[in-house]
Amino acid sequence: MSPTTPNDPNTPNDPTDSGSLTAEPEADVAVLARLLPELPERDLPPGRHLHHRNVLLRRIDDEQRTARPRRRLTRPAVVMPAVAAALAAALVITLTPHNDRAPAAGPDTGRGATVLLGRIAAASMETDTKAVKDSQFVYVQSLVRSNEGVLDGPVKLGPAYKQEAWLSQDPAPVTTIGWTRESGKGATMPDEDVPIEASTPDGSDDTGAVPAGIDRPTYKWLASLPTDPDALLALLRAQIRPADGETEDQAVFFRAGDLLSQTVMPAANAAAFYRAVAKIPGVTEIPDAVDAAGRHGIGVTLDDTGTATRDEWIFDKHTLAFLGSRSYLTKDHKPGKADVLFGSQAILRRAVVDQHGMEPADANS
Numbered sequence: 001m002s003p004t005t006p007n008d009p010n011t012p013n014d015p016t017d018s019g020s021l022t023a024e025p026e027a028d029v030a031v032l033a034r035l036l037p038e039l040p041e042r043d044l045p046p047g048r049h050l051h052h053r054n055v056l057l058r059r060i061d062d063e064q065r066t067a068r069p070r071r072r073l074t075r076p077a078v079v080m081p082a083v084a085a086a087l088a089a090a091l092v093i094t095l096t097p098h099n100d101r102a103p104a105a106g107p108d109t110g111r112g113a114t115v116l117l118g119r120i121a122a123a124s125m126e127t128d129t130k131a132v133k134d135s136q137f138v139y140v141q142s143l144v145r146s147n148e149g150v151l152d153g154p155v156k157l158g159p160a161y162k163q164e165a166w167l168s169q170d171p172a173p174v175t176t177i178g179w180t181r182e183s184g185k186g187a188t189m190p191d192e193d194v195p196i197e198a199s200t201p202d203g204s205d206d207t208g209a210v211p212a213g214i215d216r217p218t219y220k221w222l223a224s225l226p227t228d229p230d231a232l233l234a235l236l237r238a239q240i241r242p243a244d245g246e247t248e249d250q251a252v253f254f255r256a257g258d259l260l261s262q263t264v265m266p267a268a269n270a271a272a273f274y275r276a277v278a279k280i281p282g283v284t285e286i287p288d289a290v291d292a293a294g295r296h297g298i299g300v301t302l303d304d305t306g307t308a309t310r311d312e313w314i315f316d317k318h319t320l321a322f323l324g325s326r327s328y329l330t331k332d333h334k335p336g337k338a339d340v341l342f343g344s345q346a347i348l349r350r351a352v353v354d355q356h357g358m359e360p361a362d363a364n365s
Helices: 026-036 046-066 083-096 112-126 218-224 229-239 248-262 267-277
Strands: 108-112 137-146 163-170 176-183 193-199 284-290 295-302 311-314 321-329 340-353
Touching: 026 108, 046 112, 112 267, 112 295, 137 193, 137 248, 137 267, 229 267, 248 267, 284 311
Parallel strands: none
Antiparallel strands: 108 284, 137 163, 137 340, 163 176, 176 193, 284 295, 295 311, 311 321, 321 340
C-alpha cells in the first residue's frame, strides 16, 4: 500500500499532521507550533547571574522611582537566570552610548594573547590552593559598577558598590546555589543576604534543583575536569550552550572567565583553562586595562560579532593574578561610536568559609 499524501482524500484529518493546514493563518501557526520542540532554557553561572540580577533589579527600581513614561518590560519581572539573560541581551541591542562614556580601549588586534595566556598559566601553577570541602562555601568579594541607564536609553554607569557572594560546594542538586550581599551607594538591596535561586531542573525531577556541573561549578567538579587543554576545550564546547546570536567561541570565552574569576580550583585546572582559551581563534591582548577599583593591568579579550559586546579579563602586569573584568558595547545605532563601557568588576578577595554570611578572618573590611 502506497503512503497517503495531504492531497489524498483518504488521508485522516489529524490536526497534529503538518500537512493538515487550513485556510486560517492563526490555526496554521498553532498547528506548526505544536510540531516544534521546546527550546531549552539557558542557565547562567553564579557569577554572571549576580551581574544580570543587578541589571534587572535596577530596571525594576527605575520604573518605580520615576513617573516619566518608558517602554514596558516585555517579560515578567522575575529574578531568574534565564529571564535575566534575555533581558541583558535586550539591553545590549537597545542601549546607546552616554555622552560621558568611558574612553575607548579597543583590543590590540595586531597581537594575539597566546604568549600572555601561556605566562598566566605558568604563574597560576605556582599558587597553593587547598581542597575545598563539600560542606564549605567559596567566598568572593568584588567591587562592581553596573549600568543604571533606562532600558531604551543611554548607558550610565552607577557608583561602585561592594558585592559579596557565598557559593555552595554541595555536590548534590540544590535549589539555592548561594547567597549574595551588597553594600555601598550603588547597592540595590543593601546589607541583605539574598539567596541565589536555581531555575533550571536537573532532569531527574521537577524541583528545579541543579547538581554540580558547568552551570554550578564546585571545587570537586572543577578538579575532575581534564588538565589537557585540548580535551578541556572540547568538553567546554560540548557542554556550554551559546545564547541567541552568540558564537560558540564567545560562549566558551565568556563562561571560562566566570569560572576563573568566581570559583576556587586546583592550580593545574586553572592553568588548563588559560591554555585552552589560548586556542580560541581571535583572542587578543590589550596592553592596558582598568578594573572597577581603578587598578591598571594587562587585558585579554575576544570580540563577539553576534551580540556586539566584548568582555575583557584583566591581570596584574607583574604577578599575572586575575584582577577583574569589564564589558563593552562594540556597536551603536550611530556610526563612529563603539567600545562603550557598560559594566566592570574588580575581584578583591576569594576565600573559603564554613558557612554563608561568614567573612574570612583576614578579609578586607
